[in-house]
Amino acid sequence: DTEVTQTPKHLVMGMTNKKSLKCEQHMGHRAMYWYKQKAKKPPELMFVYSYEKLSINESVPSRFSPECPNSSLLNLHLHALQPEDSALYLCASSQISGADEQFFGPGTRLTVL
Amino acid sequence: GQSLEQPSEVTAVEGAIVQINCTYQTSGFYGLSWYQQHDGGAPTFLSYNALDGLEETGRFSSFLSRSDSYGYLLLQELQMKDSASYFCAVREDNTDKLIFGTGTRLQVFP
Numbered sequence: 001d002t003e004v005t006q007t008p009k010h011l012v013m014g015m016t017n018k019k020s021l022k023c024e025q026h027m028g029h030r031a032m033y034w035y036k037q038k039a040k041k042p043p044e045l046m047f048v049y050s051y052e053k054l055s056i057n058e059s060v061p062s063r064f065s066p067e068c069p070n071s072s073l074l075n076l077h078l079h080a081l082q083p084e085d086s087a088l089y090l091c092a093s094s095q096i097s098g099a100d101e102q103f104f105g106p107g108t109r110l111t112v113l
Numbered sequence: 114g115q116s117l118e119q120p121s122e123v124t125a126v127e128g129a130i131v132q133i134n135c136t137y138q139t140s141g142f143y144g145l146s147w148y149q150q151h152d153g154g155a156p157t158f159l160s161y162n163a164l165d166g167l168e169e170t171g172r173f174s175s176f177l178s179r180s181d182s183y184g185y186l187l188l189q190e191l192q193m194k195d196s197a198s199y200f201c202a203v204r205e206d207n208t209d210k211l212i213f214g215t216g217t218r219l220q221v222f223p
Contacts, residue, residue: 092156
């Protein structure tokens, strides 16, 4: 299994809602990442987990809260988002943290109203 | 800091050859990666160059010149399905962070 899965594919939420994005991989990778991507822009790193511990937080606002329950799962909890947070949220994994080859999931298209 | 510059758009016809350039400025350098992303899809890893020279993988080749802080992705025998965005990427010095270039949108016409 060389796939990273993400749910949901699409999410529309209000600014007062709480929602979660989920990511799963079964490749035995020990590093997992959250990226944010705006239209026609490159992916921007948000968080890195290495061996289930948060190793990088790119000064992301606290309304985004990551969680890594185990080595296969990665969640991103969303609360009180702003319309400018609307974007494609990509999850990725790699064998180890810092690897140049990362495997990306299809993303969650988030719209904040 | 790191910066990677790419042309914003390249167009070509089916069967042609196209080169997508990437120039980078980094405080430390480990190697240059290339990713492909179709509209609405996930970025997919294409290649990685740590040393100078050309690496070939099927129709795609990637080149690196460390002395010139420059690399390129060469796509041969273009197909319609190659229409996508292409990103070069480098690892930030002393971190596990991957920095992506500005991205090049390739449009292949029949």
